Structure formats: C-alpha cells, structure tokens
Amino acid sequence: MKGDFILSDFSTIFNRRNTFSVKWDMLKQVYAIEDDADVLPMWVADMDFSLAPVIQQAIHKRLEHPVFGYSITPEAVKDALSSWVYTKHQLEIENEWILLRHGVIPGMAEVVEAFSEIGDKVLVHTPIYPPFKGIPNTLEREVVTCRLKEKGNSFELDWDAFEECLQQDIKIFILCNPHNPGGKVWSKEDLTKMASLCKMHNVLILSDEIHSDLVFKPNKHVPLLVAAEEIDHIITFFAPTKTFNLAGIQGAATIVPNDELRKALENSAARRGDMGLNVFSLTAMQAAYEHGAPWLEELIDVIEGNMEYVIKQLSIIEGIKISKPEGSYLLWIDYRGTGLNEKDMMNLLLTKGKLALEPGTKYGEGGDGFLRMNVACPRATVEEGVSRFKHALS
Structure with a gap:
C-alpha cells in the first residue's frame, strides 16, 4: 500500500494474445511471418504492465x-x-x-x-x-x-x-x-x-x-x-x-x-x-x-532497472552499442559494429531468436543500423528477450 491505493507489482505476466492487441496479435501482418506463436514482441510502444489500480477502480x-x-x-x-x-x-x-x-x-x-x-x-x-x-x-x-x-x-x-x-x-x-x-x-x-x-x-x-x-x-x-x-x-x-x-x-x-x-x-x-x-x-x-503519480514513480524505477539490465547484458555482444536514454521506455540499439545489414539482422532475430524488434529504417534517415526495443514489461519478459537476442547473434 502507498497512501490509500494498492500499487501494481509490475511482475505479473498477462497473456495478451487474442485480446485485439496490436503488439501481440498483428505480428504476422507486420513482420510477414506465417507462424507467430513463439515470437516475443518487444516492438510497438505500449506496456505489458497491468493498468494502474487507481484508474481501474475509477472505471x-x-x-x-x-x-x-x-x-x-x-x-x-x-x-x-x-x-x-x-x-x-x-x-x-x-x-x-x-x-x-x-x-x-x-x-x-x-x-x-x-x-x-x-x-x-x-x-x-x-x-x-x-x-x-x-x-x-x-x-x-x-x-x-x-x-x-x-x-x-x-x-x-x-x-x-x-x-x-x-x-x-x-x-x-x-x-x-x-x-x-x-x-x-x-x-x-x-x-x-x-x-x-x-x-x-x-x-x-x-x-x-x-x-x-x-x-x-x-x-x-x-x-x-x-x-x-x-x-x-x-x-x-x-x-x-x-x-x-x-x-x-x-x-x-x-x-x-x-x-x-x-x-x-x-x-x-x-x-x-x-x-x-x-x-x-x-x-x-x-x-x-x-x-496516478505514486504508480508512475514505481513504474519509472522498474523501467530504469530494466534498461540498465538490457544495456549491461547486450553491450557485451561484439558490435552492439547501447546508451541509456534520458527518457521513454524505448532503447535505441546500435548494431552497425556487427557488420550485419538490416535484412539479415531482422531475419536472425525473428527466425532464430523468435524476437520482434523494430528496424531503424522505419524511423527514416539516420535509422539504418539501429533497432528499437521496448522494455516496459515484467523483468522475466525482459530477461527472456535478452536471452533470445543473444541466441539470435550467437
């Protein structure tokens, strides 16, 4: 408890498939893949956390x-x-x-x-x-x-x-x-x-x-x-x-x-x-x-911790560079040092890693050689995403 409201624990993993979710239910269309059952989406900018209880209670x-x-x-x-x-x-x-x-x-x-x-x-x-x-x-x-x-x-x-x-x-x-x-x-x-x-x-x-x-x-x-x-x-x-x-x-x-x-x-x-x-x-x-301010304070701590974990884990991969952003829950990953072009990188992530990130060219000039990764999800999901990223490039 904090004040009069129960705050989320930010650790529960919810099954969002078949909920009309863009993030989870549009993988086939967005990534042109036949089977998305085993693909982990960490792309579009929405969070996998439950709604702030104060908002849910009001609704x-x-x-x-x-x-x-x-x-x-x-x-x-x-x-x-x-x-x-x-x-x-x-x-x-x-x-x-x-x-x-x-x-x-x-x-x-x-x-x-x-x-x-x-x-x-x-x-x-x-x-x-x-x-x-x-x-x-x-x-x-x-x-x-x-x-x-x-x-x-x-x-x-x-x-x-x-x-x-x-x-x-x-x-x-x-x-x-x-x-x-x-x-x-x-x-x-x-x-x-x-x-x-x-x-x-x-x-x-x-x-x-x-x-x-x-x-x-x-x-x-x-x-x-x-x-x-x-x-x-x-x-x-x-x-x-x-x-x-x-x-x-x-x-x-x-x-x-x-x-x-x-x-x-x-x-x-x-x-x-x-x-x-x-x-x-x-x-x-x-x-x-x-x-919502108390919930937001906890959220930012969780996201910041997720970011620091991902940066530490992925920065050890040769050719990968990530700096902590000043804001948002999105990481901008520089993979130019790997020598991979975007097509090959996306193919490795999707087919070998079963991981859906966003290609940098989607963001126009200056995006080639980058990936965007959404880390606003429970730590267990973040750890799974990191594991899949490492496997894709192993």
Missing part, C-alpha cells in the same frame, strides 16, 4: 451506473491535467487552452490540415516516429527532413541544417520532445532557440510531449511552452496514454494558447461532428492525473 465505479448516454466533458478533467503539468513540469496553462482529442496523432493531423494547404512544407527531424512524416504525406503536404547529429548513442541538433531548412518556406515544424526513438530530452536552451528561430521564420510549431512524464533523473523535461520566449506560434500535445498505458482507451489534449488558432480548431471539430471523448476515456484521464 469500475463508473461501470456501476448502468446508463451510458451522451457525455459532457467535466471541468474536473481539465483541472486534473492543468494541475498535473504544473506539478510535474512547472507549466501553467489555462483550462480554456485545452482541447481534448482522441489521441496525439489525430490531434496533430487536425492541426496540420487546419493550418496548412496541400503542397505546403512540414519540417521534421530524423530519425523520427513514423507518423510525423506519414500524417503530412497523407494530407499531401511536402515533408522536409532535417537529420539530427549523432552524439555518442544519442542525438543533438544540427543548427546550421535546421536554419537552412527553415528558410525553405516551412509552414509547420513538428517537434518530438522527448525524442522518439532516441530518448533525448531536449534542453531548455535548445528549445528556446528552436522556438525563437521558428517565430522568426513564421513557422507554427507542434510539440509532441507524450513521453514527457517518462524521464529519468537527473534529466528534466522542459515543455516548449516554458522554454519559449513567445508562445502564440506553439501548439503542444499531452496525453496519459503512454504514461499510464491507456492507448486502447484513447484520449489526449491539444494545448493551444493562441485564441485565434484555438477557435479555428474548435470550428474544425464542429465541422467533423467531433463529439469529444467517451465517458471511459474521461474517467481514466481524470483518475490518472489526480491519483
């Missing part, structure tokens, strides 16, 4: 009332989010800035569509989470990429390249803060400079901060809205879905300080007939932000 309580008609958004949900980002990240926001959406990616797509035209240029850093390129491409925008510079096994900004890109009549810049897949937590100085340069070039910034709660000490997440000297050209996305593993329930917040931009997005939602979040999403979000 159960709502289920006790048997009527599920049209729902309004309680102001308490926005209060909970505002309090959370202030307590965790020293970010003061007003409730009226908050637009609740079904996810960060749907929210991002809405903003790109609302504030750019077909053919307009959207800037992203690479390597990067694939929807950052996929969404603008689907909306027929031109994606401009700015490759991050490697620093050890992490990244830093190439300022000359970034400024050169901004001079190409960029309409929108999509920032990943903290960075996915590299786990880089951008410094306040970097963020201030990015915001200033974008303001200078009249570029709207979309800051995806979905991993902001999953940061390891002594690193500290700095919201772009805190770092920026001016904020009227910034739209930020927060969500409890990564932090509390609620992707299947869906729910996120688009934070829009600019009144004109926010009104345009409200009108956009009205045109689409967007009725807002469902009652279970609202219930889960409020419970997570009001009562």
Whole structure:
C-alpha cells in the first residue's frame, strides 16, 4: 500500500494474445511471418504492465451506473491535467487552452490540415516516429527532413541544417520532445532557440510531449511552452496514454494558447461532428492525473532497472552499442559494429531468436543500423528477450 491505493507489482505476466492487441496479435501482418506463436514482441510502444489500480477502480465505479448516454466533458478533467503539468513540469496553462482529442496523432493531423494547404512544407527531424512524416504525406503536404547529429548513442541538433531548412518556406515544424526513438530530452536552451528561430521564420510549431512524464533523473523535461520566449506560434500535445498505458482507451489534449488558432480548431471539430471523448476515456484521464503519480514513480524505477539490465547484458555482444536514454521506455540499439545489414539482422532475430524488434529504417534517415526495443514489461519478459537476442547473434 502507498497512501490509500494498492500499487501494481509490475511482475505479473498477462497473456495478451487474442485480446485485439496490436503488439501481440498483428505480428504476422507486420513482420510477414506465417507462424507467430513463439515470437516475443518487444516492438510497438505500449506496456505489458497491468493498468494502474487507481484508474481501474475509477472505471469500475463508473461501470456501476448502468446508463451510458451522451457525455459532457467535466471541468474536473481539465483541472486534473492543468494541475498535473504544473506539478510535474512547472507549466501553467489555462483550462480554456485545452482541447481534448482522441489521441496525439489525430490531434496533430487536425492541426496540420487546419493550418496548412496541400503542397505546403512540414519540417521534421530524423530519425523520427513514423507518423510525423506519414500524417503530412497523407494530407499531401511536402515533408522536409532535417537529420539530427549523432552524439555518442544519442542525438543533438544540427543548427546550421535546421536554419537552412527553415528558410525553405516551412509552414509547420513538428517537434518530438522527448525524442522518439532516441530518448533525448531536449534542453531548455535548445528549445528556446528552436522556438525563437521558428517565430522568426513564421513557422507554427507542434510539440509532441507524450513521453514527457517518462524521464529519468537527473534529466528534466522542459515543455516548449516554458522554454519559449513567445508562445502564440506553439501548439503542444499531452496525453496519459503512454504514461499510464491507456492507448486502447484513447484520449489526449491539444494545448493551444493562441485564441485565434484555438477557435479555428474548435470550428474544425464542429465541422467533423467531433463529439469529444467517451465517458471511459474521461474517467481514466481524470483518475490518472489526480491519483496516478505514486504508480508512475514505481513504474519509472522498474523501467530504469530494466534498461540498465538490457544495456549491461547486450553491450557485451561484439558490435552492439547501447546508451541509456534520458527518457521513454524505448532503447535505441546500435548494431552497425556487427557488420550485419538490416535484412539479415531482422531475419536472425525473428527466425532464430523468435524476437520482434523494430528496424531503424522505419524511423527514416539516420535509422539504418539501429533497432528499437521496448522494455516496459515484467523483468522475466525482459530477461527472456535478452536471452533470445543473444541466441539470435550467437
């Protein structure tokens, strides 16, 4: 017990097969394999831990009332989010800035569509989470990429390249803060400079901060809205879905300080007939932000321990390099020293190791020679994954 709530032990292994799980039930489609029965998935970014009991209890309580008609958004949900980002990240926001959406990616797509035209240029850093390129491409925008510079096994900004890109009549810049897949937590100085340069070039910034709660000490997440000297050209996305593993329930917040931009997005939602979040999403979000902090503290300790174990075990393999990320539960594994190309590496992992990781080229330029590994699972699963990785390369 901690406070009034029972916390998860983070050690129970749940059978997630045949639960409509993307992670466990789409291996055949994603990896083009005939038999996935013995394959261990450590790829897509959702956790194999049970739901935080405080959230489960809140959903159960709502289920006790048997009527599920049209729902309004309680102001308490926005209060909970505002309090959370202030307590965790020293970010003061007003409730009226908050637009609740079904996810960060749907929210991002809405903003790109609302504030750019077909053919307009959207800037992203690479390597990067694939929807950052996929969404603008689907909306027929031109994606401009700015490759991050490697620093050890992490990244830093190439300022000359970034400024050169901004001079190409960029309409929108999509920032990943903290960075996915590299786990880089951008410094306040970097963020201030990015915001200033974008303001200078009249570029709207979309800051995806979905991993902001999953940061390891002594690193500290700095919201772009805190770092920026001016904020009227910034739209930020927060969500409890990564932090509390609620992707299947869906729910996120688009934070829009600019009144004109926010009104345009409200009108956009009205045109689409967007009725807002469902009652279970609202219930889960409020419970997570009001009562989930103790569970999160334990989660971060578990993830950090898993990361340190994997790094220690896999770094002894010749040609493998891994550095501990500053945030997220994702490891960015450099296997270039093995001499294997991506096709051969993936084949060894899947056929010999029976292990599904994500290939680095999925994340674009700068991803070749890397793998992304999700370690947000019970230690026994992590140990099994490490064993399979070692066997694949033995």
